[in-house]
Amino acid sequence: MTATSPNLLVVGGGVSGLVAAYRLRKRFGAAARITLADGAARLGGKLRTVTMAGGPVDVGAEAFIARRPEVPALLDELGLSDQLVYPAGLHPLIWSENSLHPLPQNTLMGIPADADSLRGLVDERALEQIAGERALPLDWTPGSDMSVGALVGERFGAQVVRRSVDPLLGGVYSGLADTIGVRAAIPTLAEALDRGATSLSAAVADALPAPTAGPVFGTLRGGYEVLLEALSAAASVEFVPEHIRSLRRDGEGWRADPVGRVDGVILAVPATQLSGLLVDIAPKAAAAAERIPLASSAVVALALPIDVNVPPNSGILVATDATLEAKAFTLSSRKWAHLAERGVTLVRASFGRFGDAGIVDATDEDLVAAARRDLAIVTGVSDMPVATHVQRWHGGLPQYGPGHLDRVAAIEEEVAGLDGVEVAGALLHGVGVPACIAAATTAAARLSGRVAP
Structure with missing residues (x-):
C-alpha cells in the first residue's frame, strides 16, 4: 500500500505503455508521479x-x-x-501463380469451410482434397496445439497453406502458417476442434463468425500520431529517454535502474526486453518470454x-x-x-x-x-x-507459435505474485491496437488496485 499520490513507472513508450500511463493518470490524478522510460528515439513503438x-x-x-470497441471508446474519451x-x-486480392485472384470468402484466416471457397485460387487436385476431407478421420486431442501450417497442410494440402493461409497470417503476424499456432492465432477454431469437430472443414464452418453489418476495419484521419500525441498529453508523464537496465525489490516498492525507487511498475516492452527485466525476480516468466520469437x-x-x-x-x-x-x-x-x-x-x-x-x-x-x-x-x-x-x-x-498461450500463462502467473509489477503489450493476448489497449487497461487497473490504500 502507498499514499494516494504514488510514484509509478511505465516501461515502454508504445501504444501499450502510453495507454497504461494514461489510465494511471486518470486513476490517481495530477498529484501522482508517473514516469515513462523508453530508450527509443521517439514514442509510439510500432506505430508511426x-x-x-x-x-x-x-x-x-x-x-x-x-x-472491437477499444479504439472507438478511447478516441471518444480523448x-x-x-x-x-x-x-x-x-x-483485397491475392497474387499467386503469376496472377491476381479475389480474396477467398467463407474462410477462417484463409482456411476454407468447403472447396468452393478456394475455387480459382488452387487447382482441381487441391479442390478434390478439400472436398474429401470431411470423410477422413481427424486426430485432435482437446487442449492440444500445433502450427496452422501442419494442421492445414495435412488436411488440405500445401497449396491451401501457401496460397490462402500464408498471405493472411503474413499480414497479421509477419509470420508463416508454419510458425503460428492454432490455439493463440485462431482460438475459435481450436475451440471448435476441442468440442469434437469431425473434420477441419466442419470445425471451420462451426468457427466462422456470423455475418454482421458494418466495416471490418477503421483508421484515424490524421494517422495514429493523433492518438499517440493525445495519450502523451493526457498522461502527462515524466519521460526518461533510456532503457531500464534492471528491476529489483526495494522494501515495499521496486528499484528500476536508472529511474530509482518506485511504488509500482508496468512493463510494456517486447518479449526479449521483458525477459531481461524479469530474469532476477521472476525467472520462470523470464524463460517463457524468452521463448517468444x-x-x-x-x-x-x-x-x-x-x-x-x-x-x-x-x-x-x-x-x-x-x-x-x-x-x-x-x-x-x-x-x-x-x-x-x-x-x-x-x-x-x-x-x-x-x-x-x-x-x-x-x-x-x-x-x-x-x-x-x-x-x-x-x-x-x-x-x-x-x-x-x-x-x-x-x-x-x-510470433504466436504453438504453445504461445502456455508461455503467456507462465508469464502472467509468476508476475501475479510480484506485488506492484504488471505486464502489458502485444506479446500477451493479441498484436492489434485494440488488444494492446485492452491489455494495458487491465494492467493499469490491477496496478492501481495494488498501490492504492
Whole structure:
C-alpha cells in the first residue's frame, strides 16, 4: 500500500505503455508521479505517422479491427471521435501463380469451410482434397496445439497453406502458417476442434463468425500520431529517454535502474526486453518470454502520380508460392477515401516474414527498388514515385507459435505474485491496437488496485 499520490513507472513508450500511463493518470490524478522510460528515439513503438505528399501516412500499423470497441471508446474519451474513418468498402486480392485472384470468402484466416471457397485460387487436385476431407478421420486431442501450417497442410494440402493461409497470417503476424499456432492465432477454431469437430472443414464452418453489418476495419484521419500525441498529453508523464537496465525489490516498492525507487511498475516492452527485466525476480516468466520469437518487417510507402492505374481494390496479399520479395501491398488511396483526396496515389509495400530479416536490412534504395519492381509485376504500374519513405521494424511482432498461450500463462502467473509489477503489450493476448489497449487497461487497473490504500 502507498499514499494516494504514488510514484509509478511505465516501461515502454508504445501504444501499450502510453495507454497504461494514461489510465494511471486518470486513476490517481495530477498529484501522482508517473514516469515513462523508453530508450527509443521517439514514442509510439510500432506505430508511426510520417508526412508524405502534404499529409499524414501511417508506416506502421495502418488500421484496427472496427468491431472491437477499444479504439472507438478511447478516441471518444480523448475527444477524437471525429478522427475515426472507415474503408471505402473495396476487397483485397491475392497474387499467386503469376496472377491476381479475389480474396477467398467463407474462410477462417484463409482456411476454407468447403472447396468452393478456394475455387480459382488452387487447382482441381487441391479442390478434390478439400472436398474429401470431411470423410477422413481427424486426430485432435482437446487442449492440444500445433502450427496452422501442419494442421492445414495435412488436411488440405500445401497449396491451401501457401496460397490462402500464408498471405493472411503474413499480414497479421509477419509470420508463416508454419510458425503460428492454432490455439493463440485462431482460438475459435481450436475451440471448435476441442468440442469434437469431425473434420477441419466442419470445425471451420462451426468457427466462422456470423455475418454482421458494418466495416471490418477503421483508421484515424490524421494517422495514429493523433492518438499517440493525445495519450502523451493526457498522461502527462515524466519521460526518461533510456532503457531500464534492471528491476529489483526495494522494501515495499521496486528499484528500476536508472529511474530509482518506485511504488509500482508496468512493463510494456517486447518479449526479449521483458525477459531481461524479469530474469532476477521472476525467472520462470523470464524463460517463457524468452521463448517468444520476434519477426522483423519493413514498409515502403510510395506516393505515385494521381493517374496511375492501380487496381480498384483495397490491397494485394502475396502468396508464399510467389517469387516476389514483397509480402503485401496496401492500395491506400483506394482503401481509404480520405487519402484519395491527397492528389497522389498512395501505396504501401510490406516486406519481411519470420526468418526473413535479410530483406528488412537491405538499403533504402534496394527496398524502394524492390517495391517498385514487385508493384510493376502485379499491377503493371511502373511510374516513378514523387516521394518515398522506408520504415524498418526490427523485432516488430511477436510470433504466436504453438504453445504461445502456455508461455503467456507462465508469464502472467509468476508476475501475479510480484506485488506492484504488471505486464502489458502485444506479446500477451493479441498484436492489434485494440488488444494492446485492452491489455494495458487491465494492467493499469490491477496496478492501481495494488498501490492504492
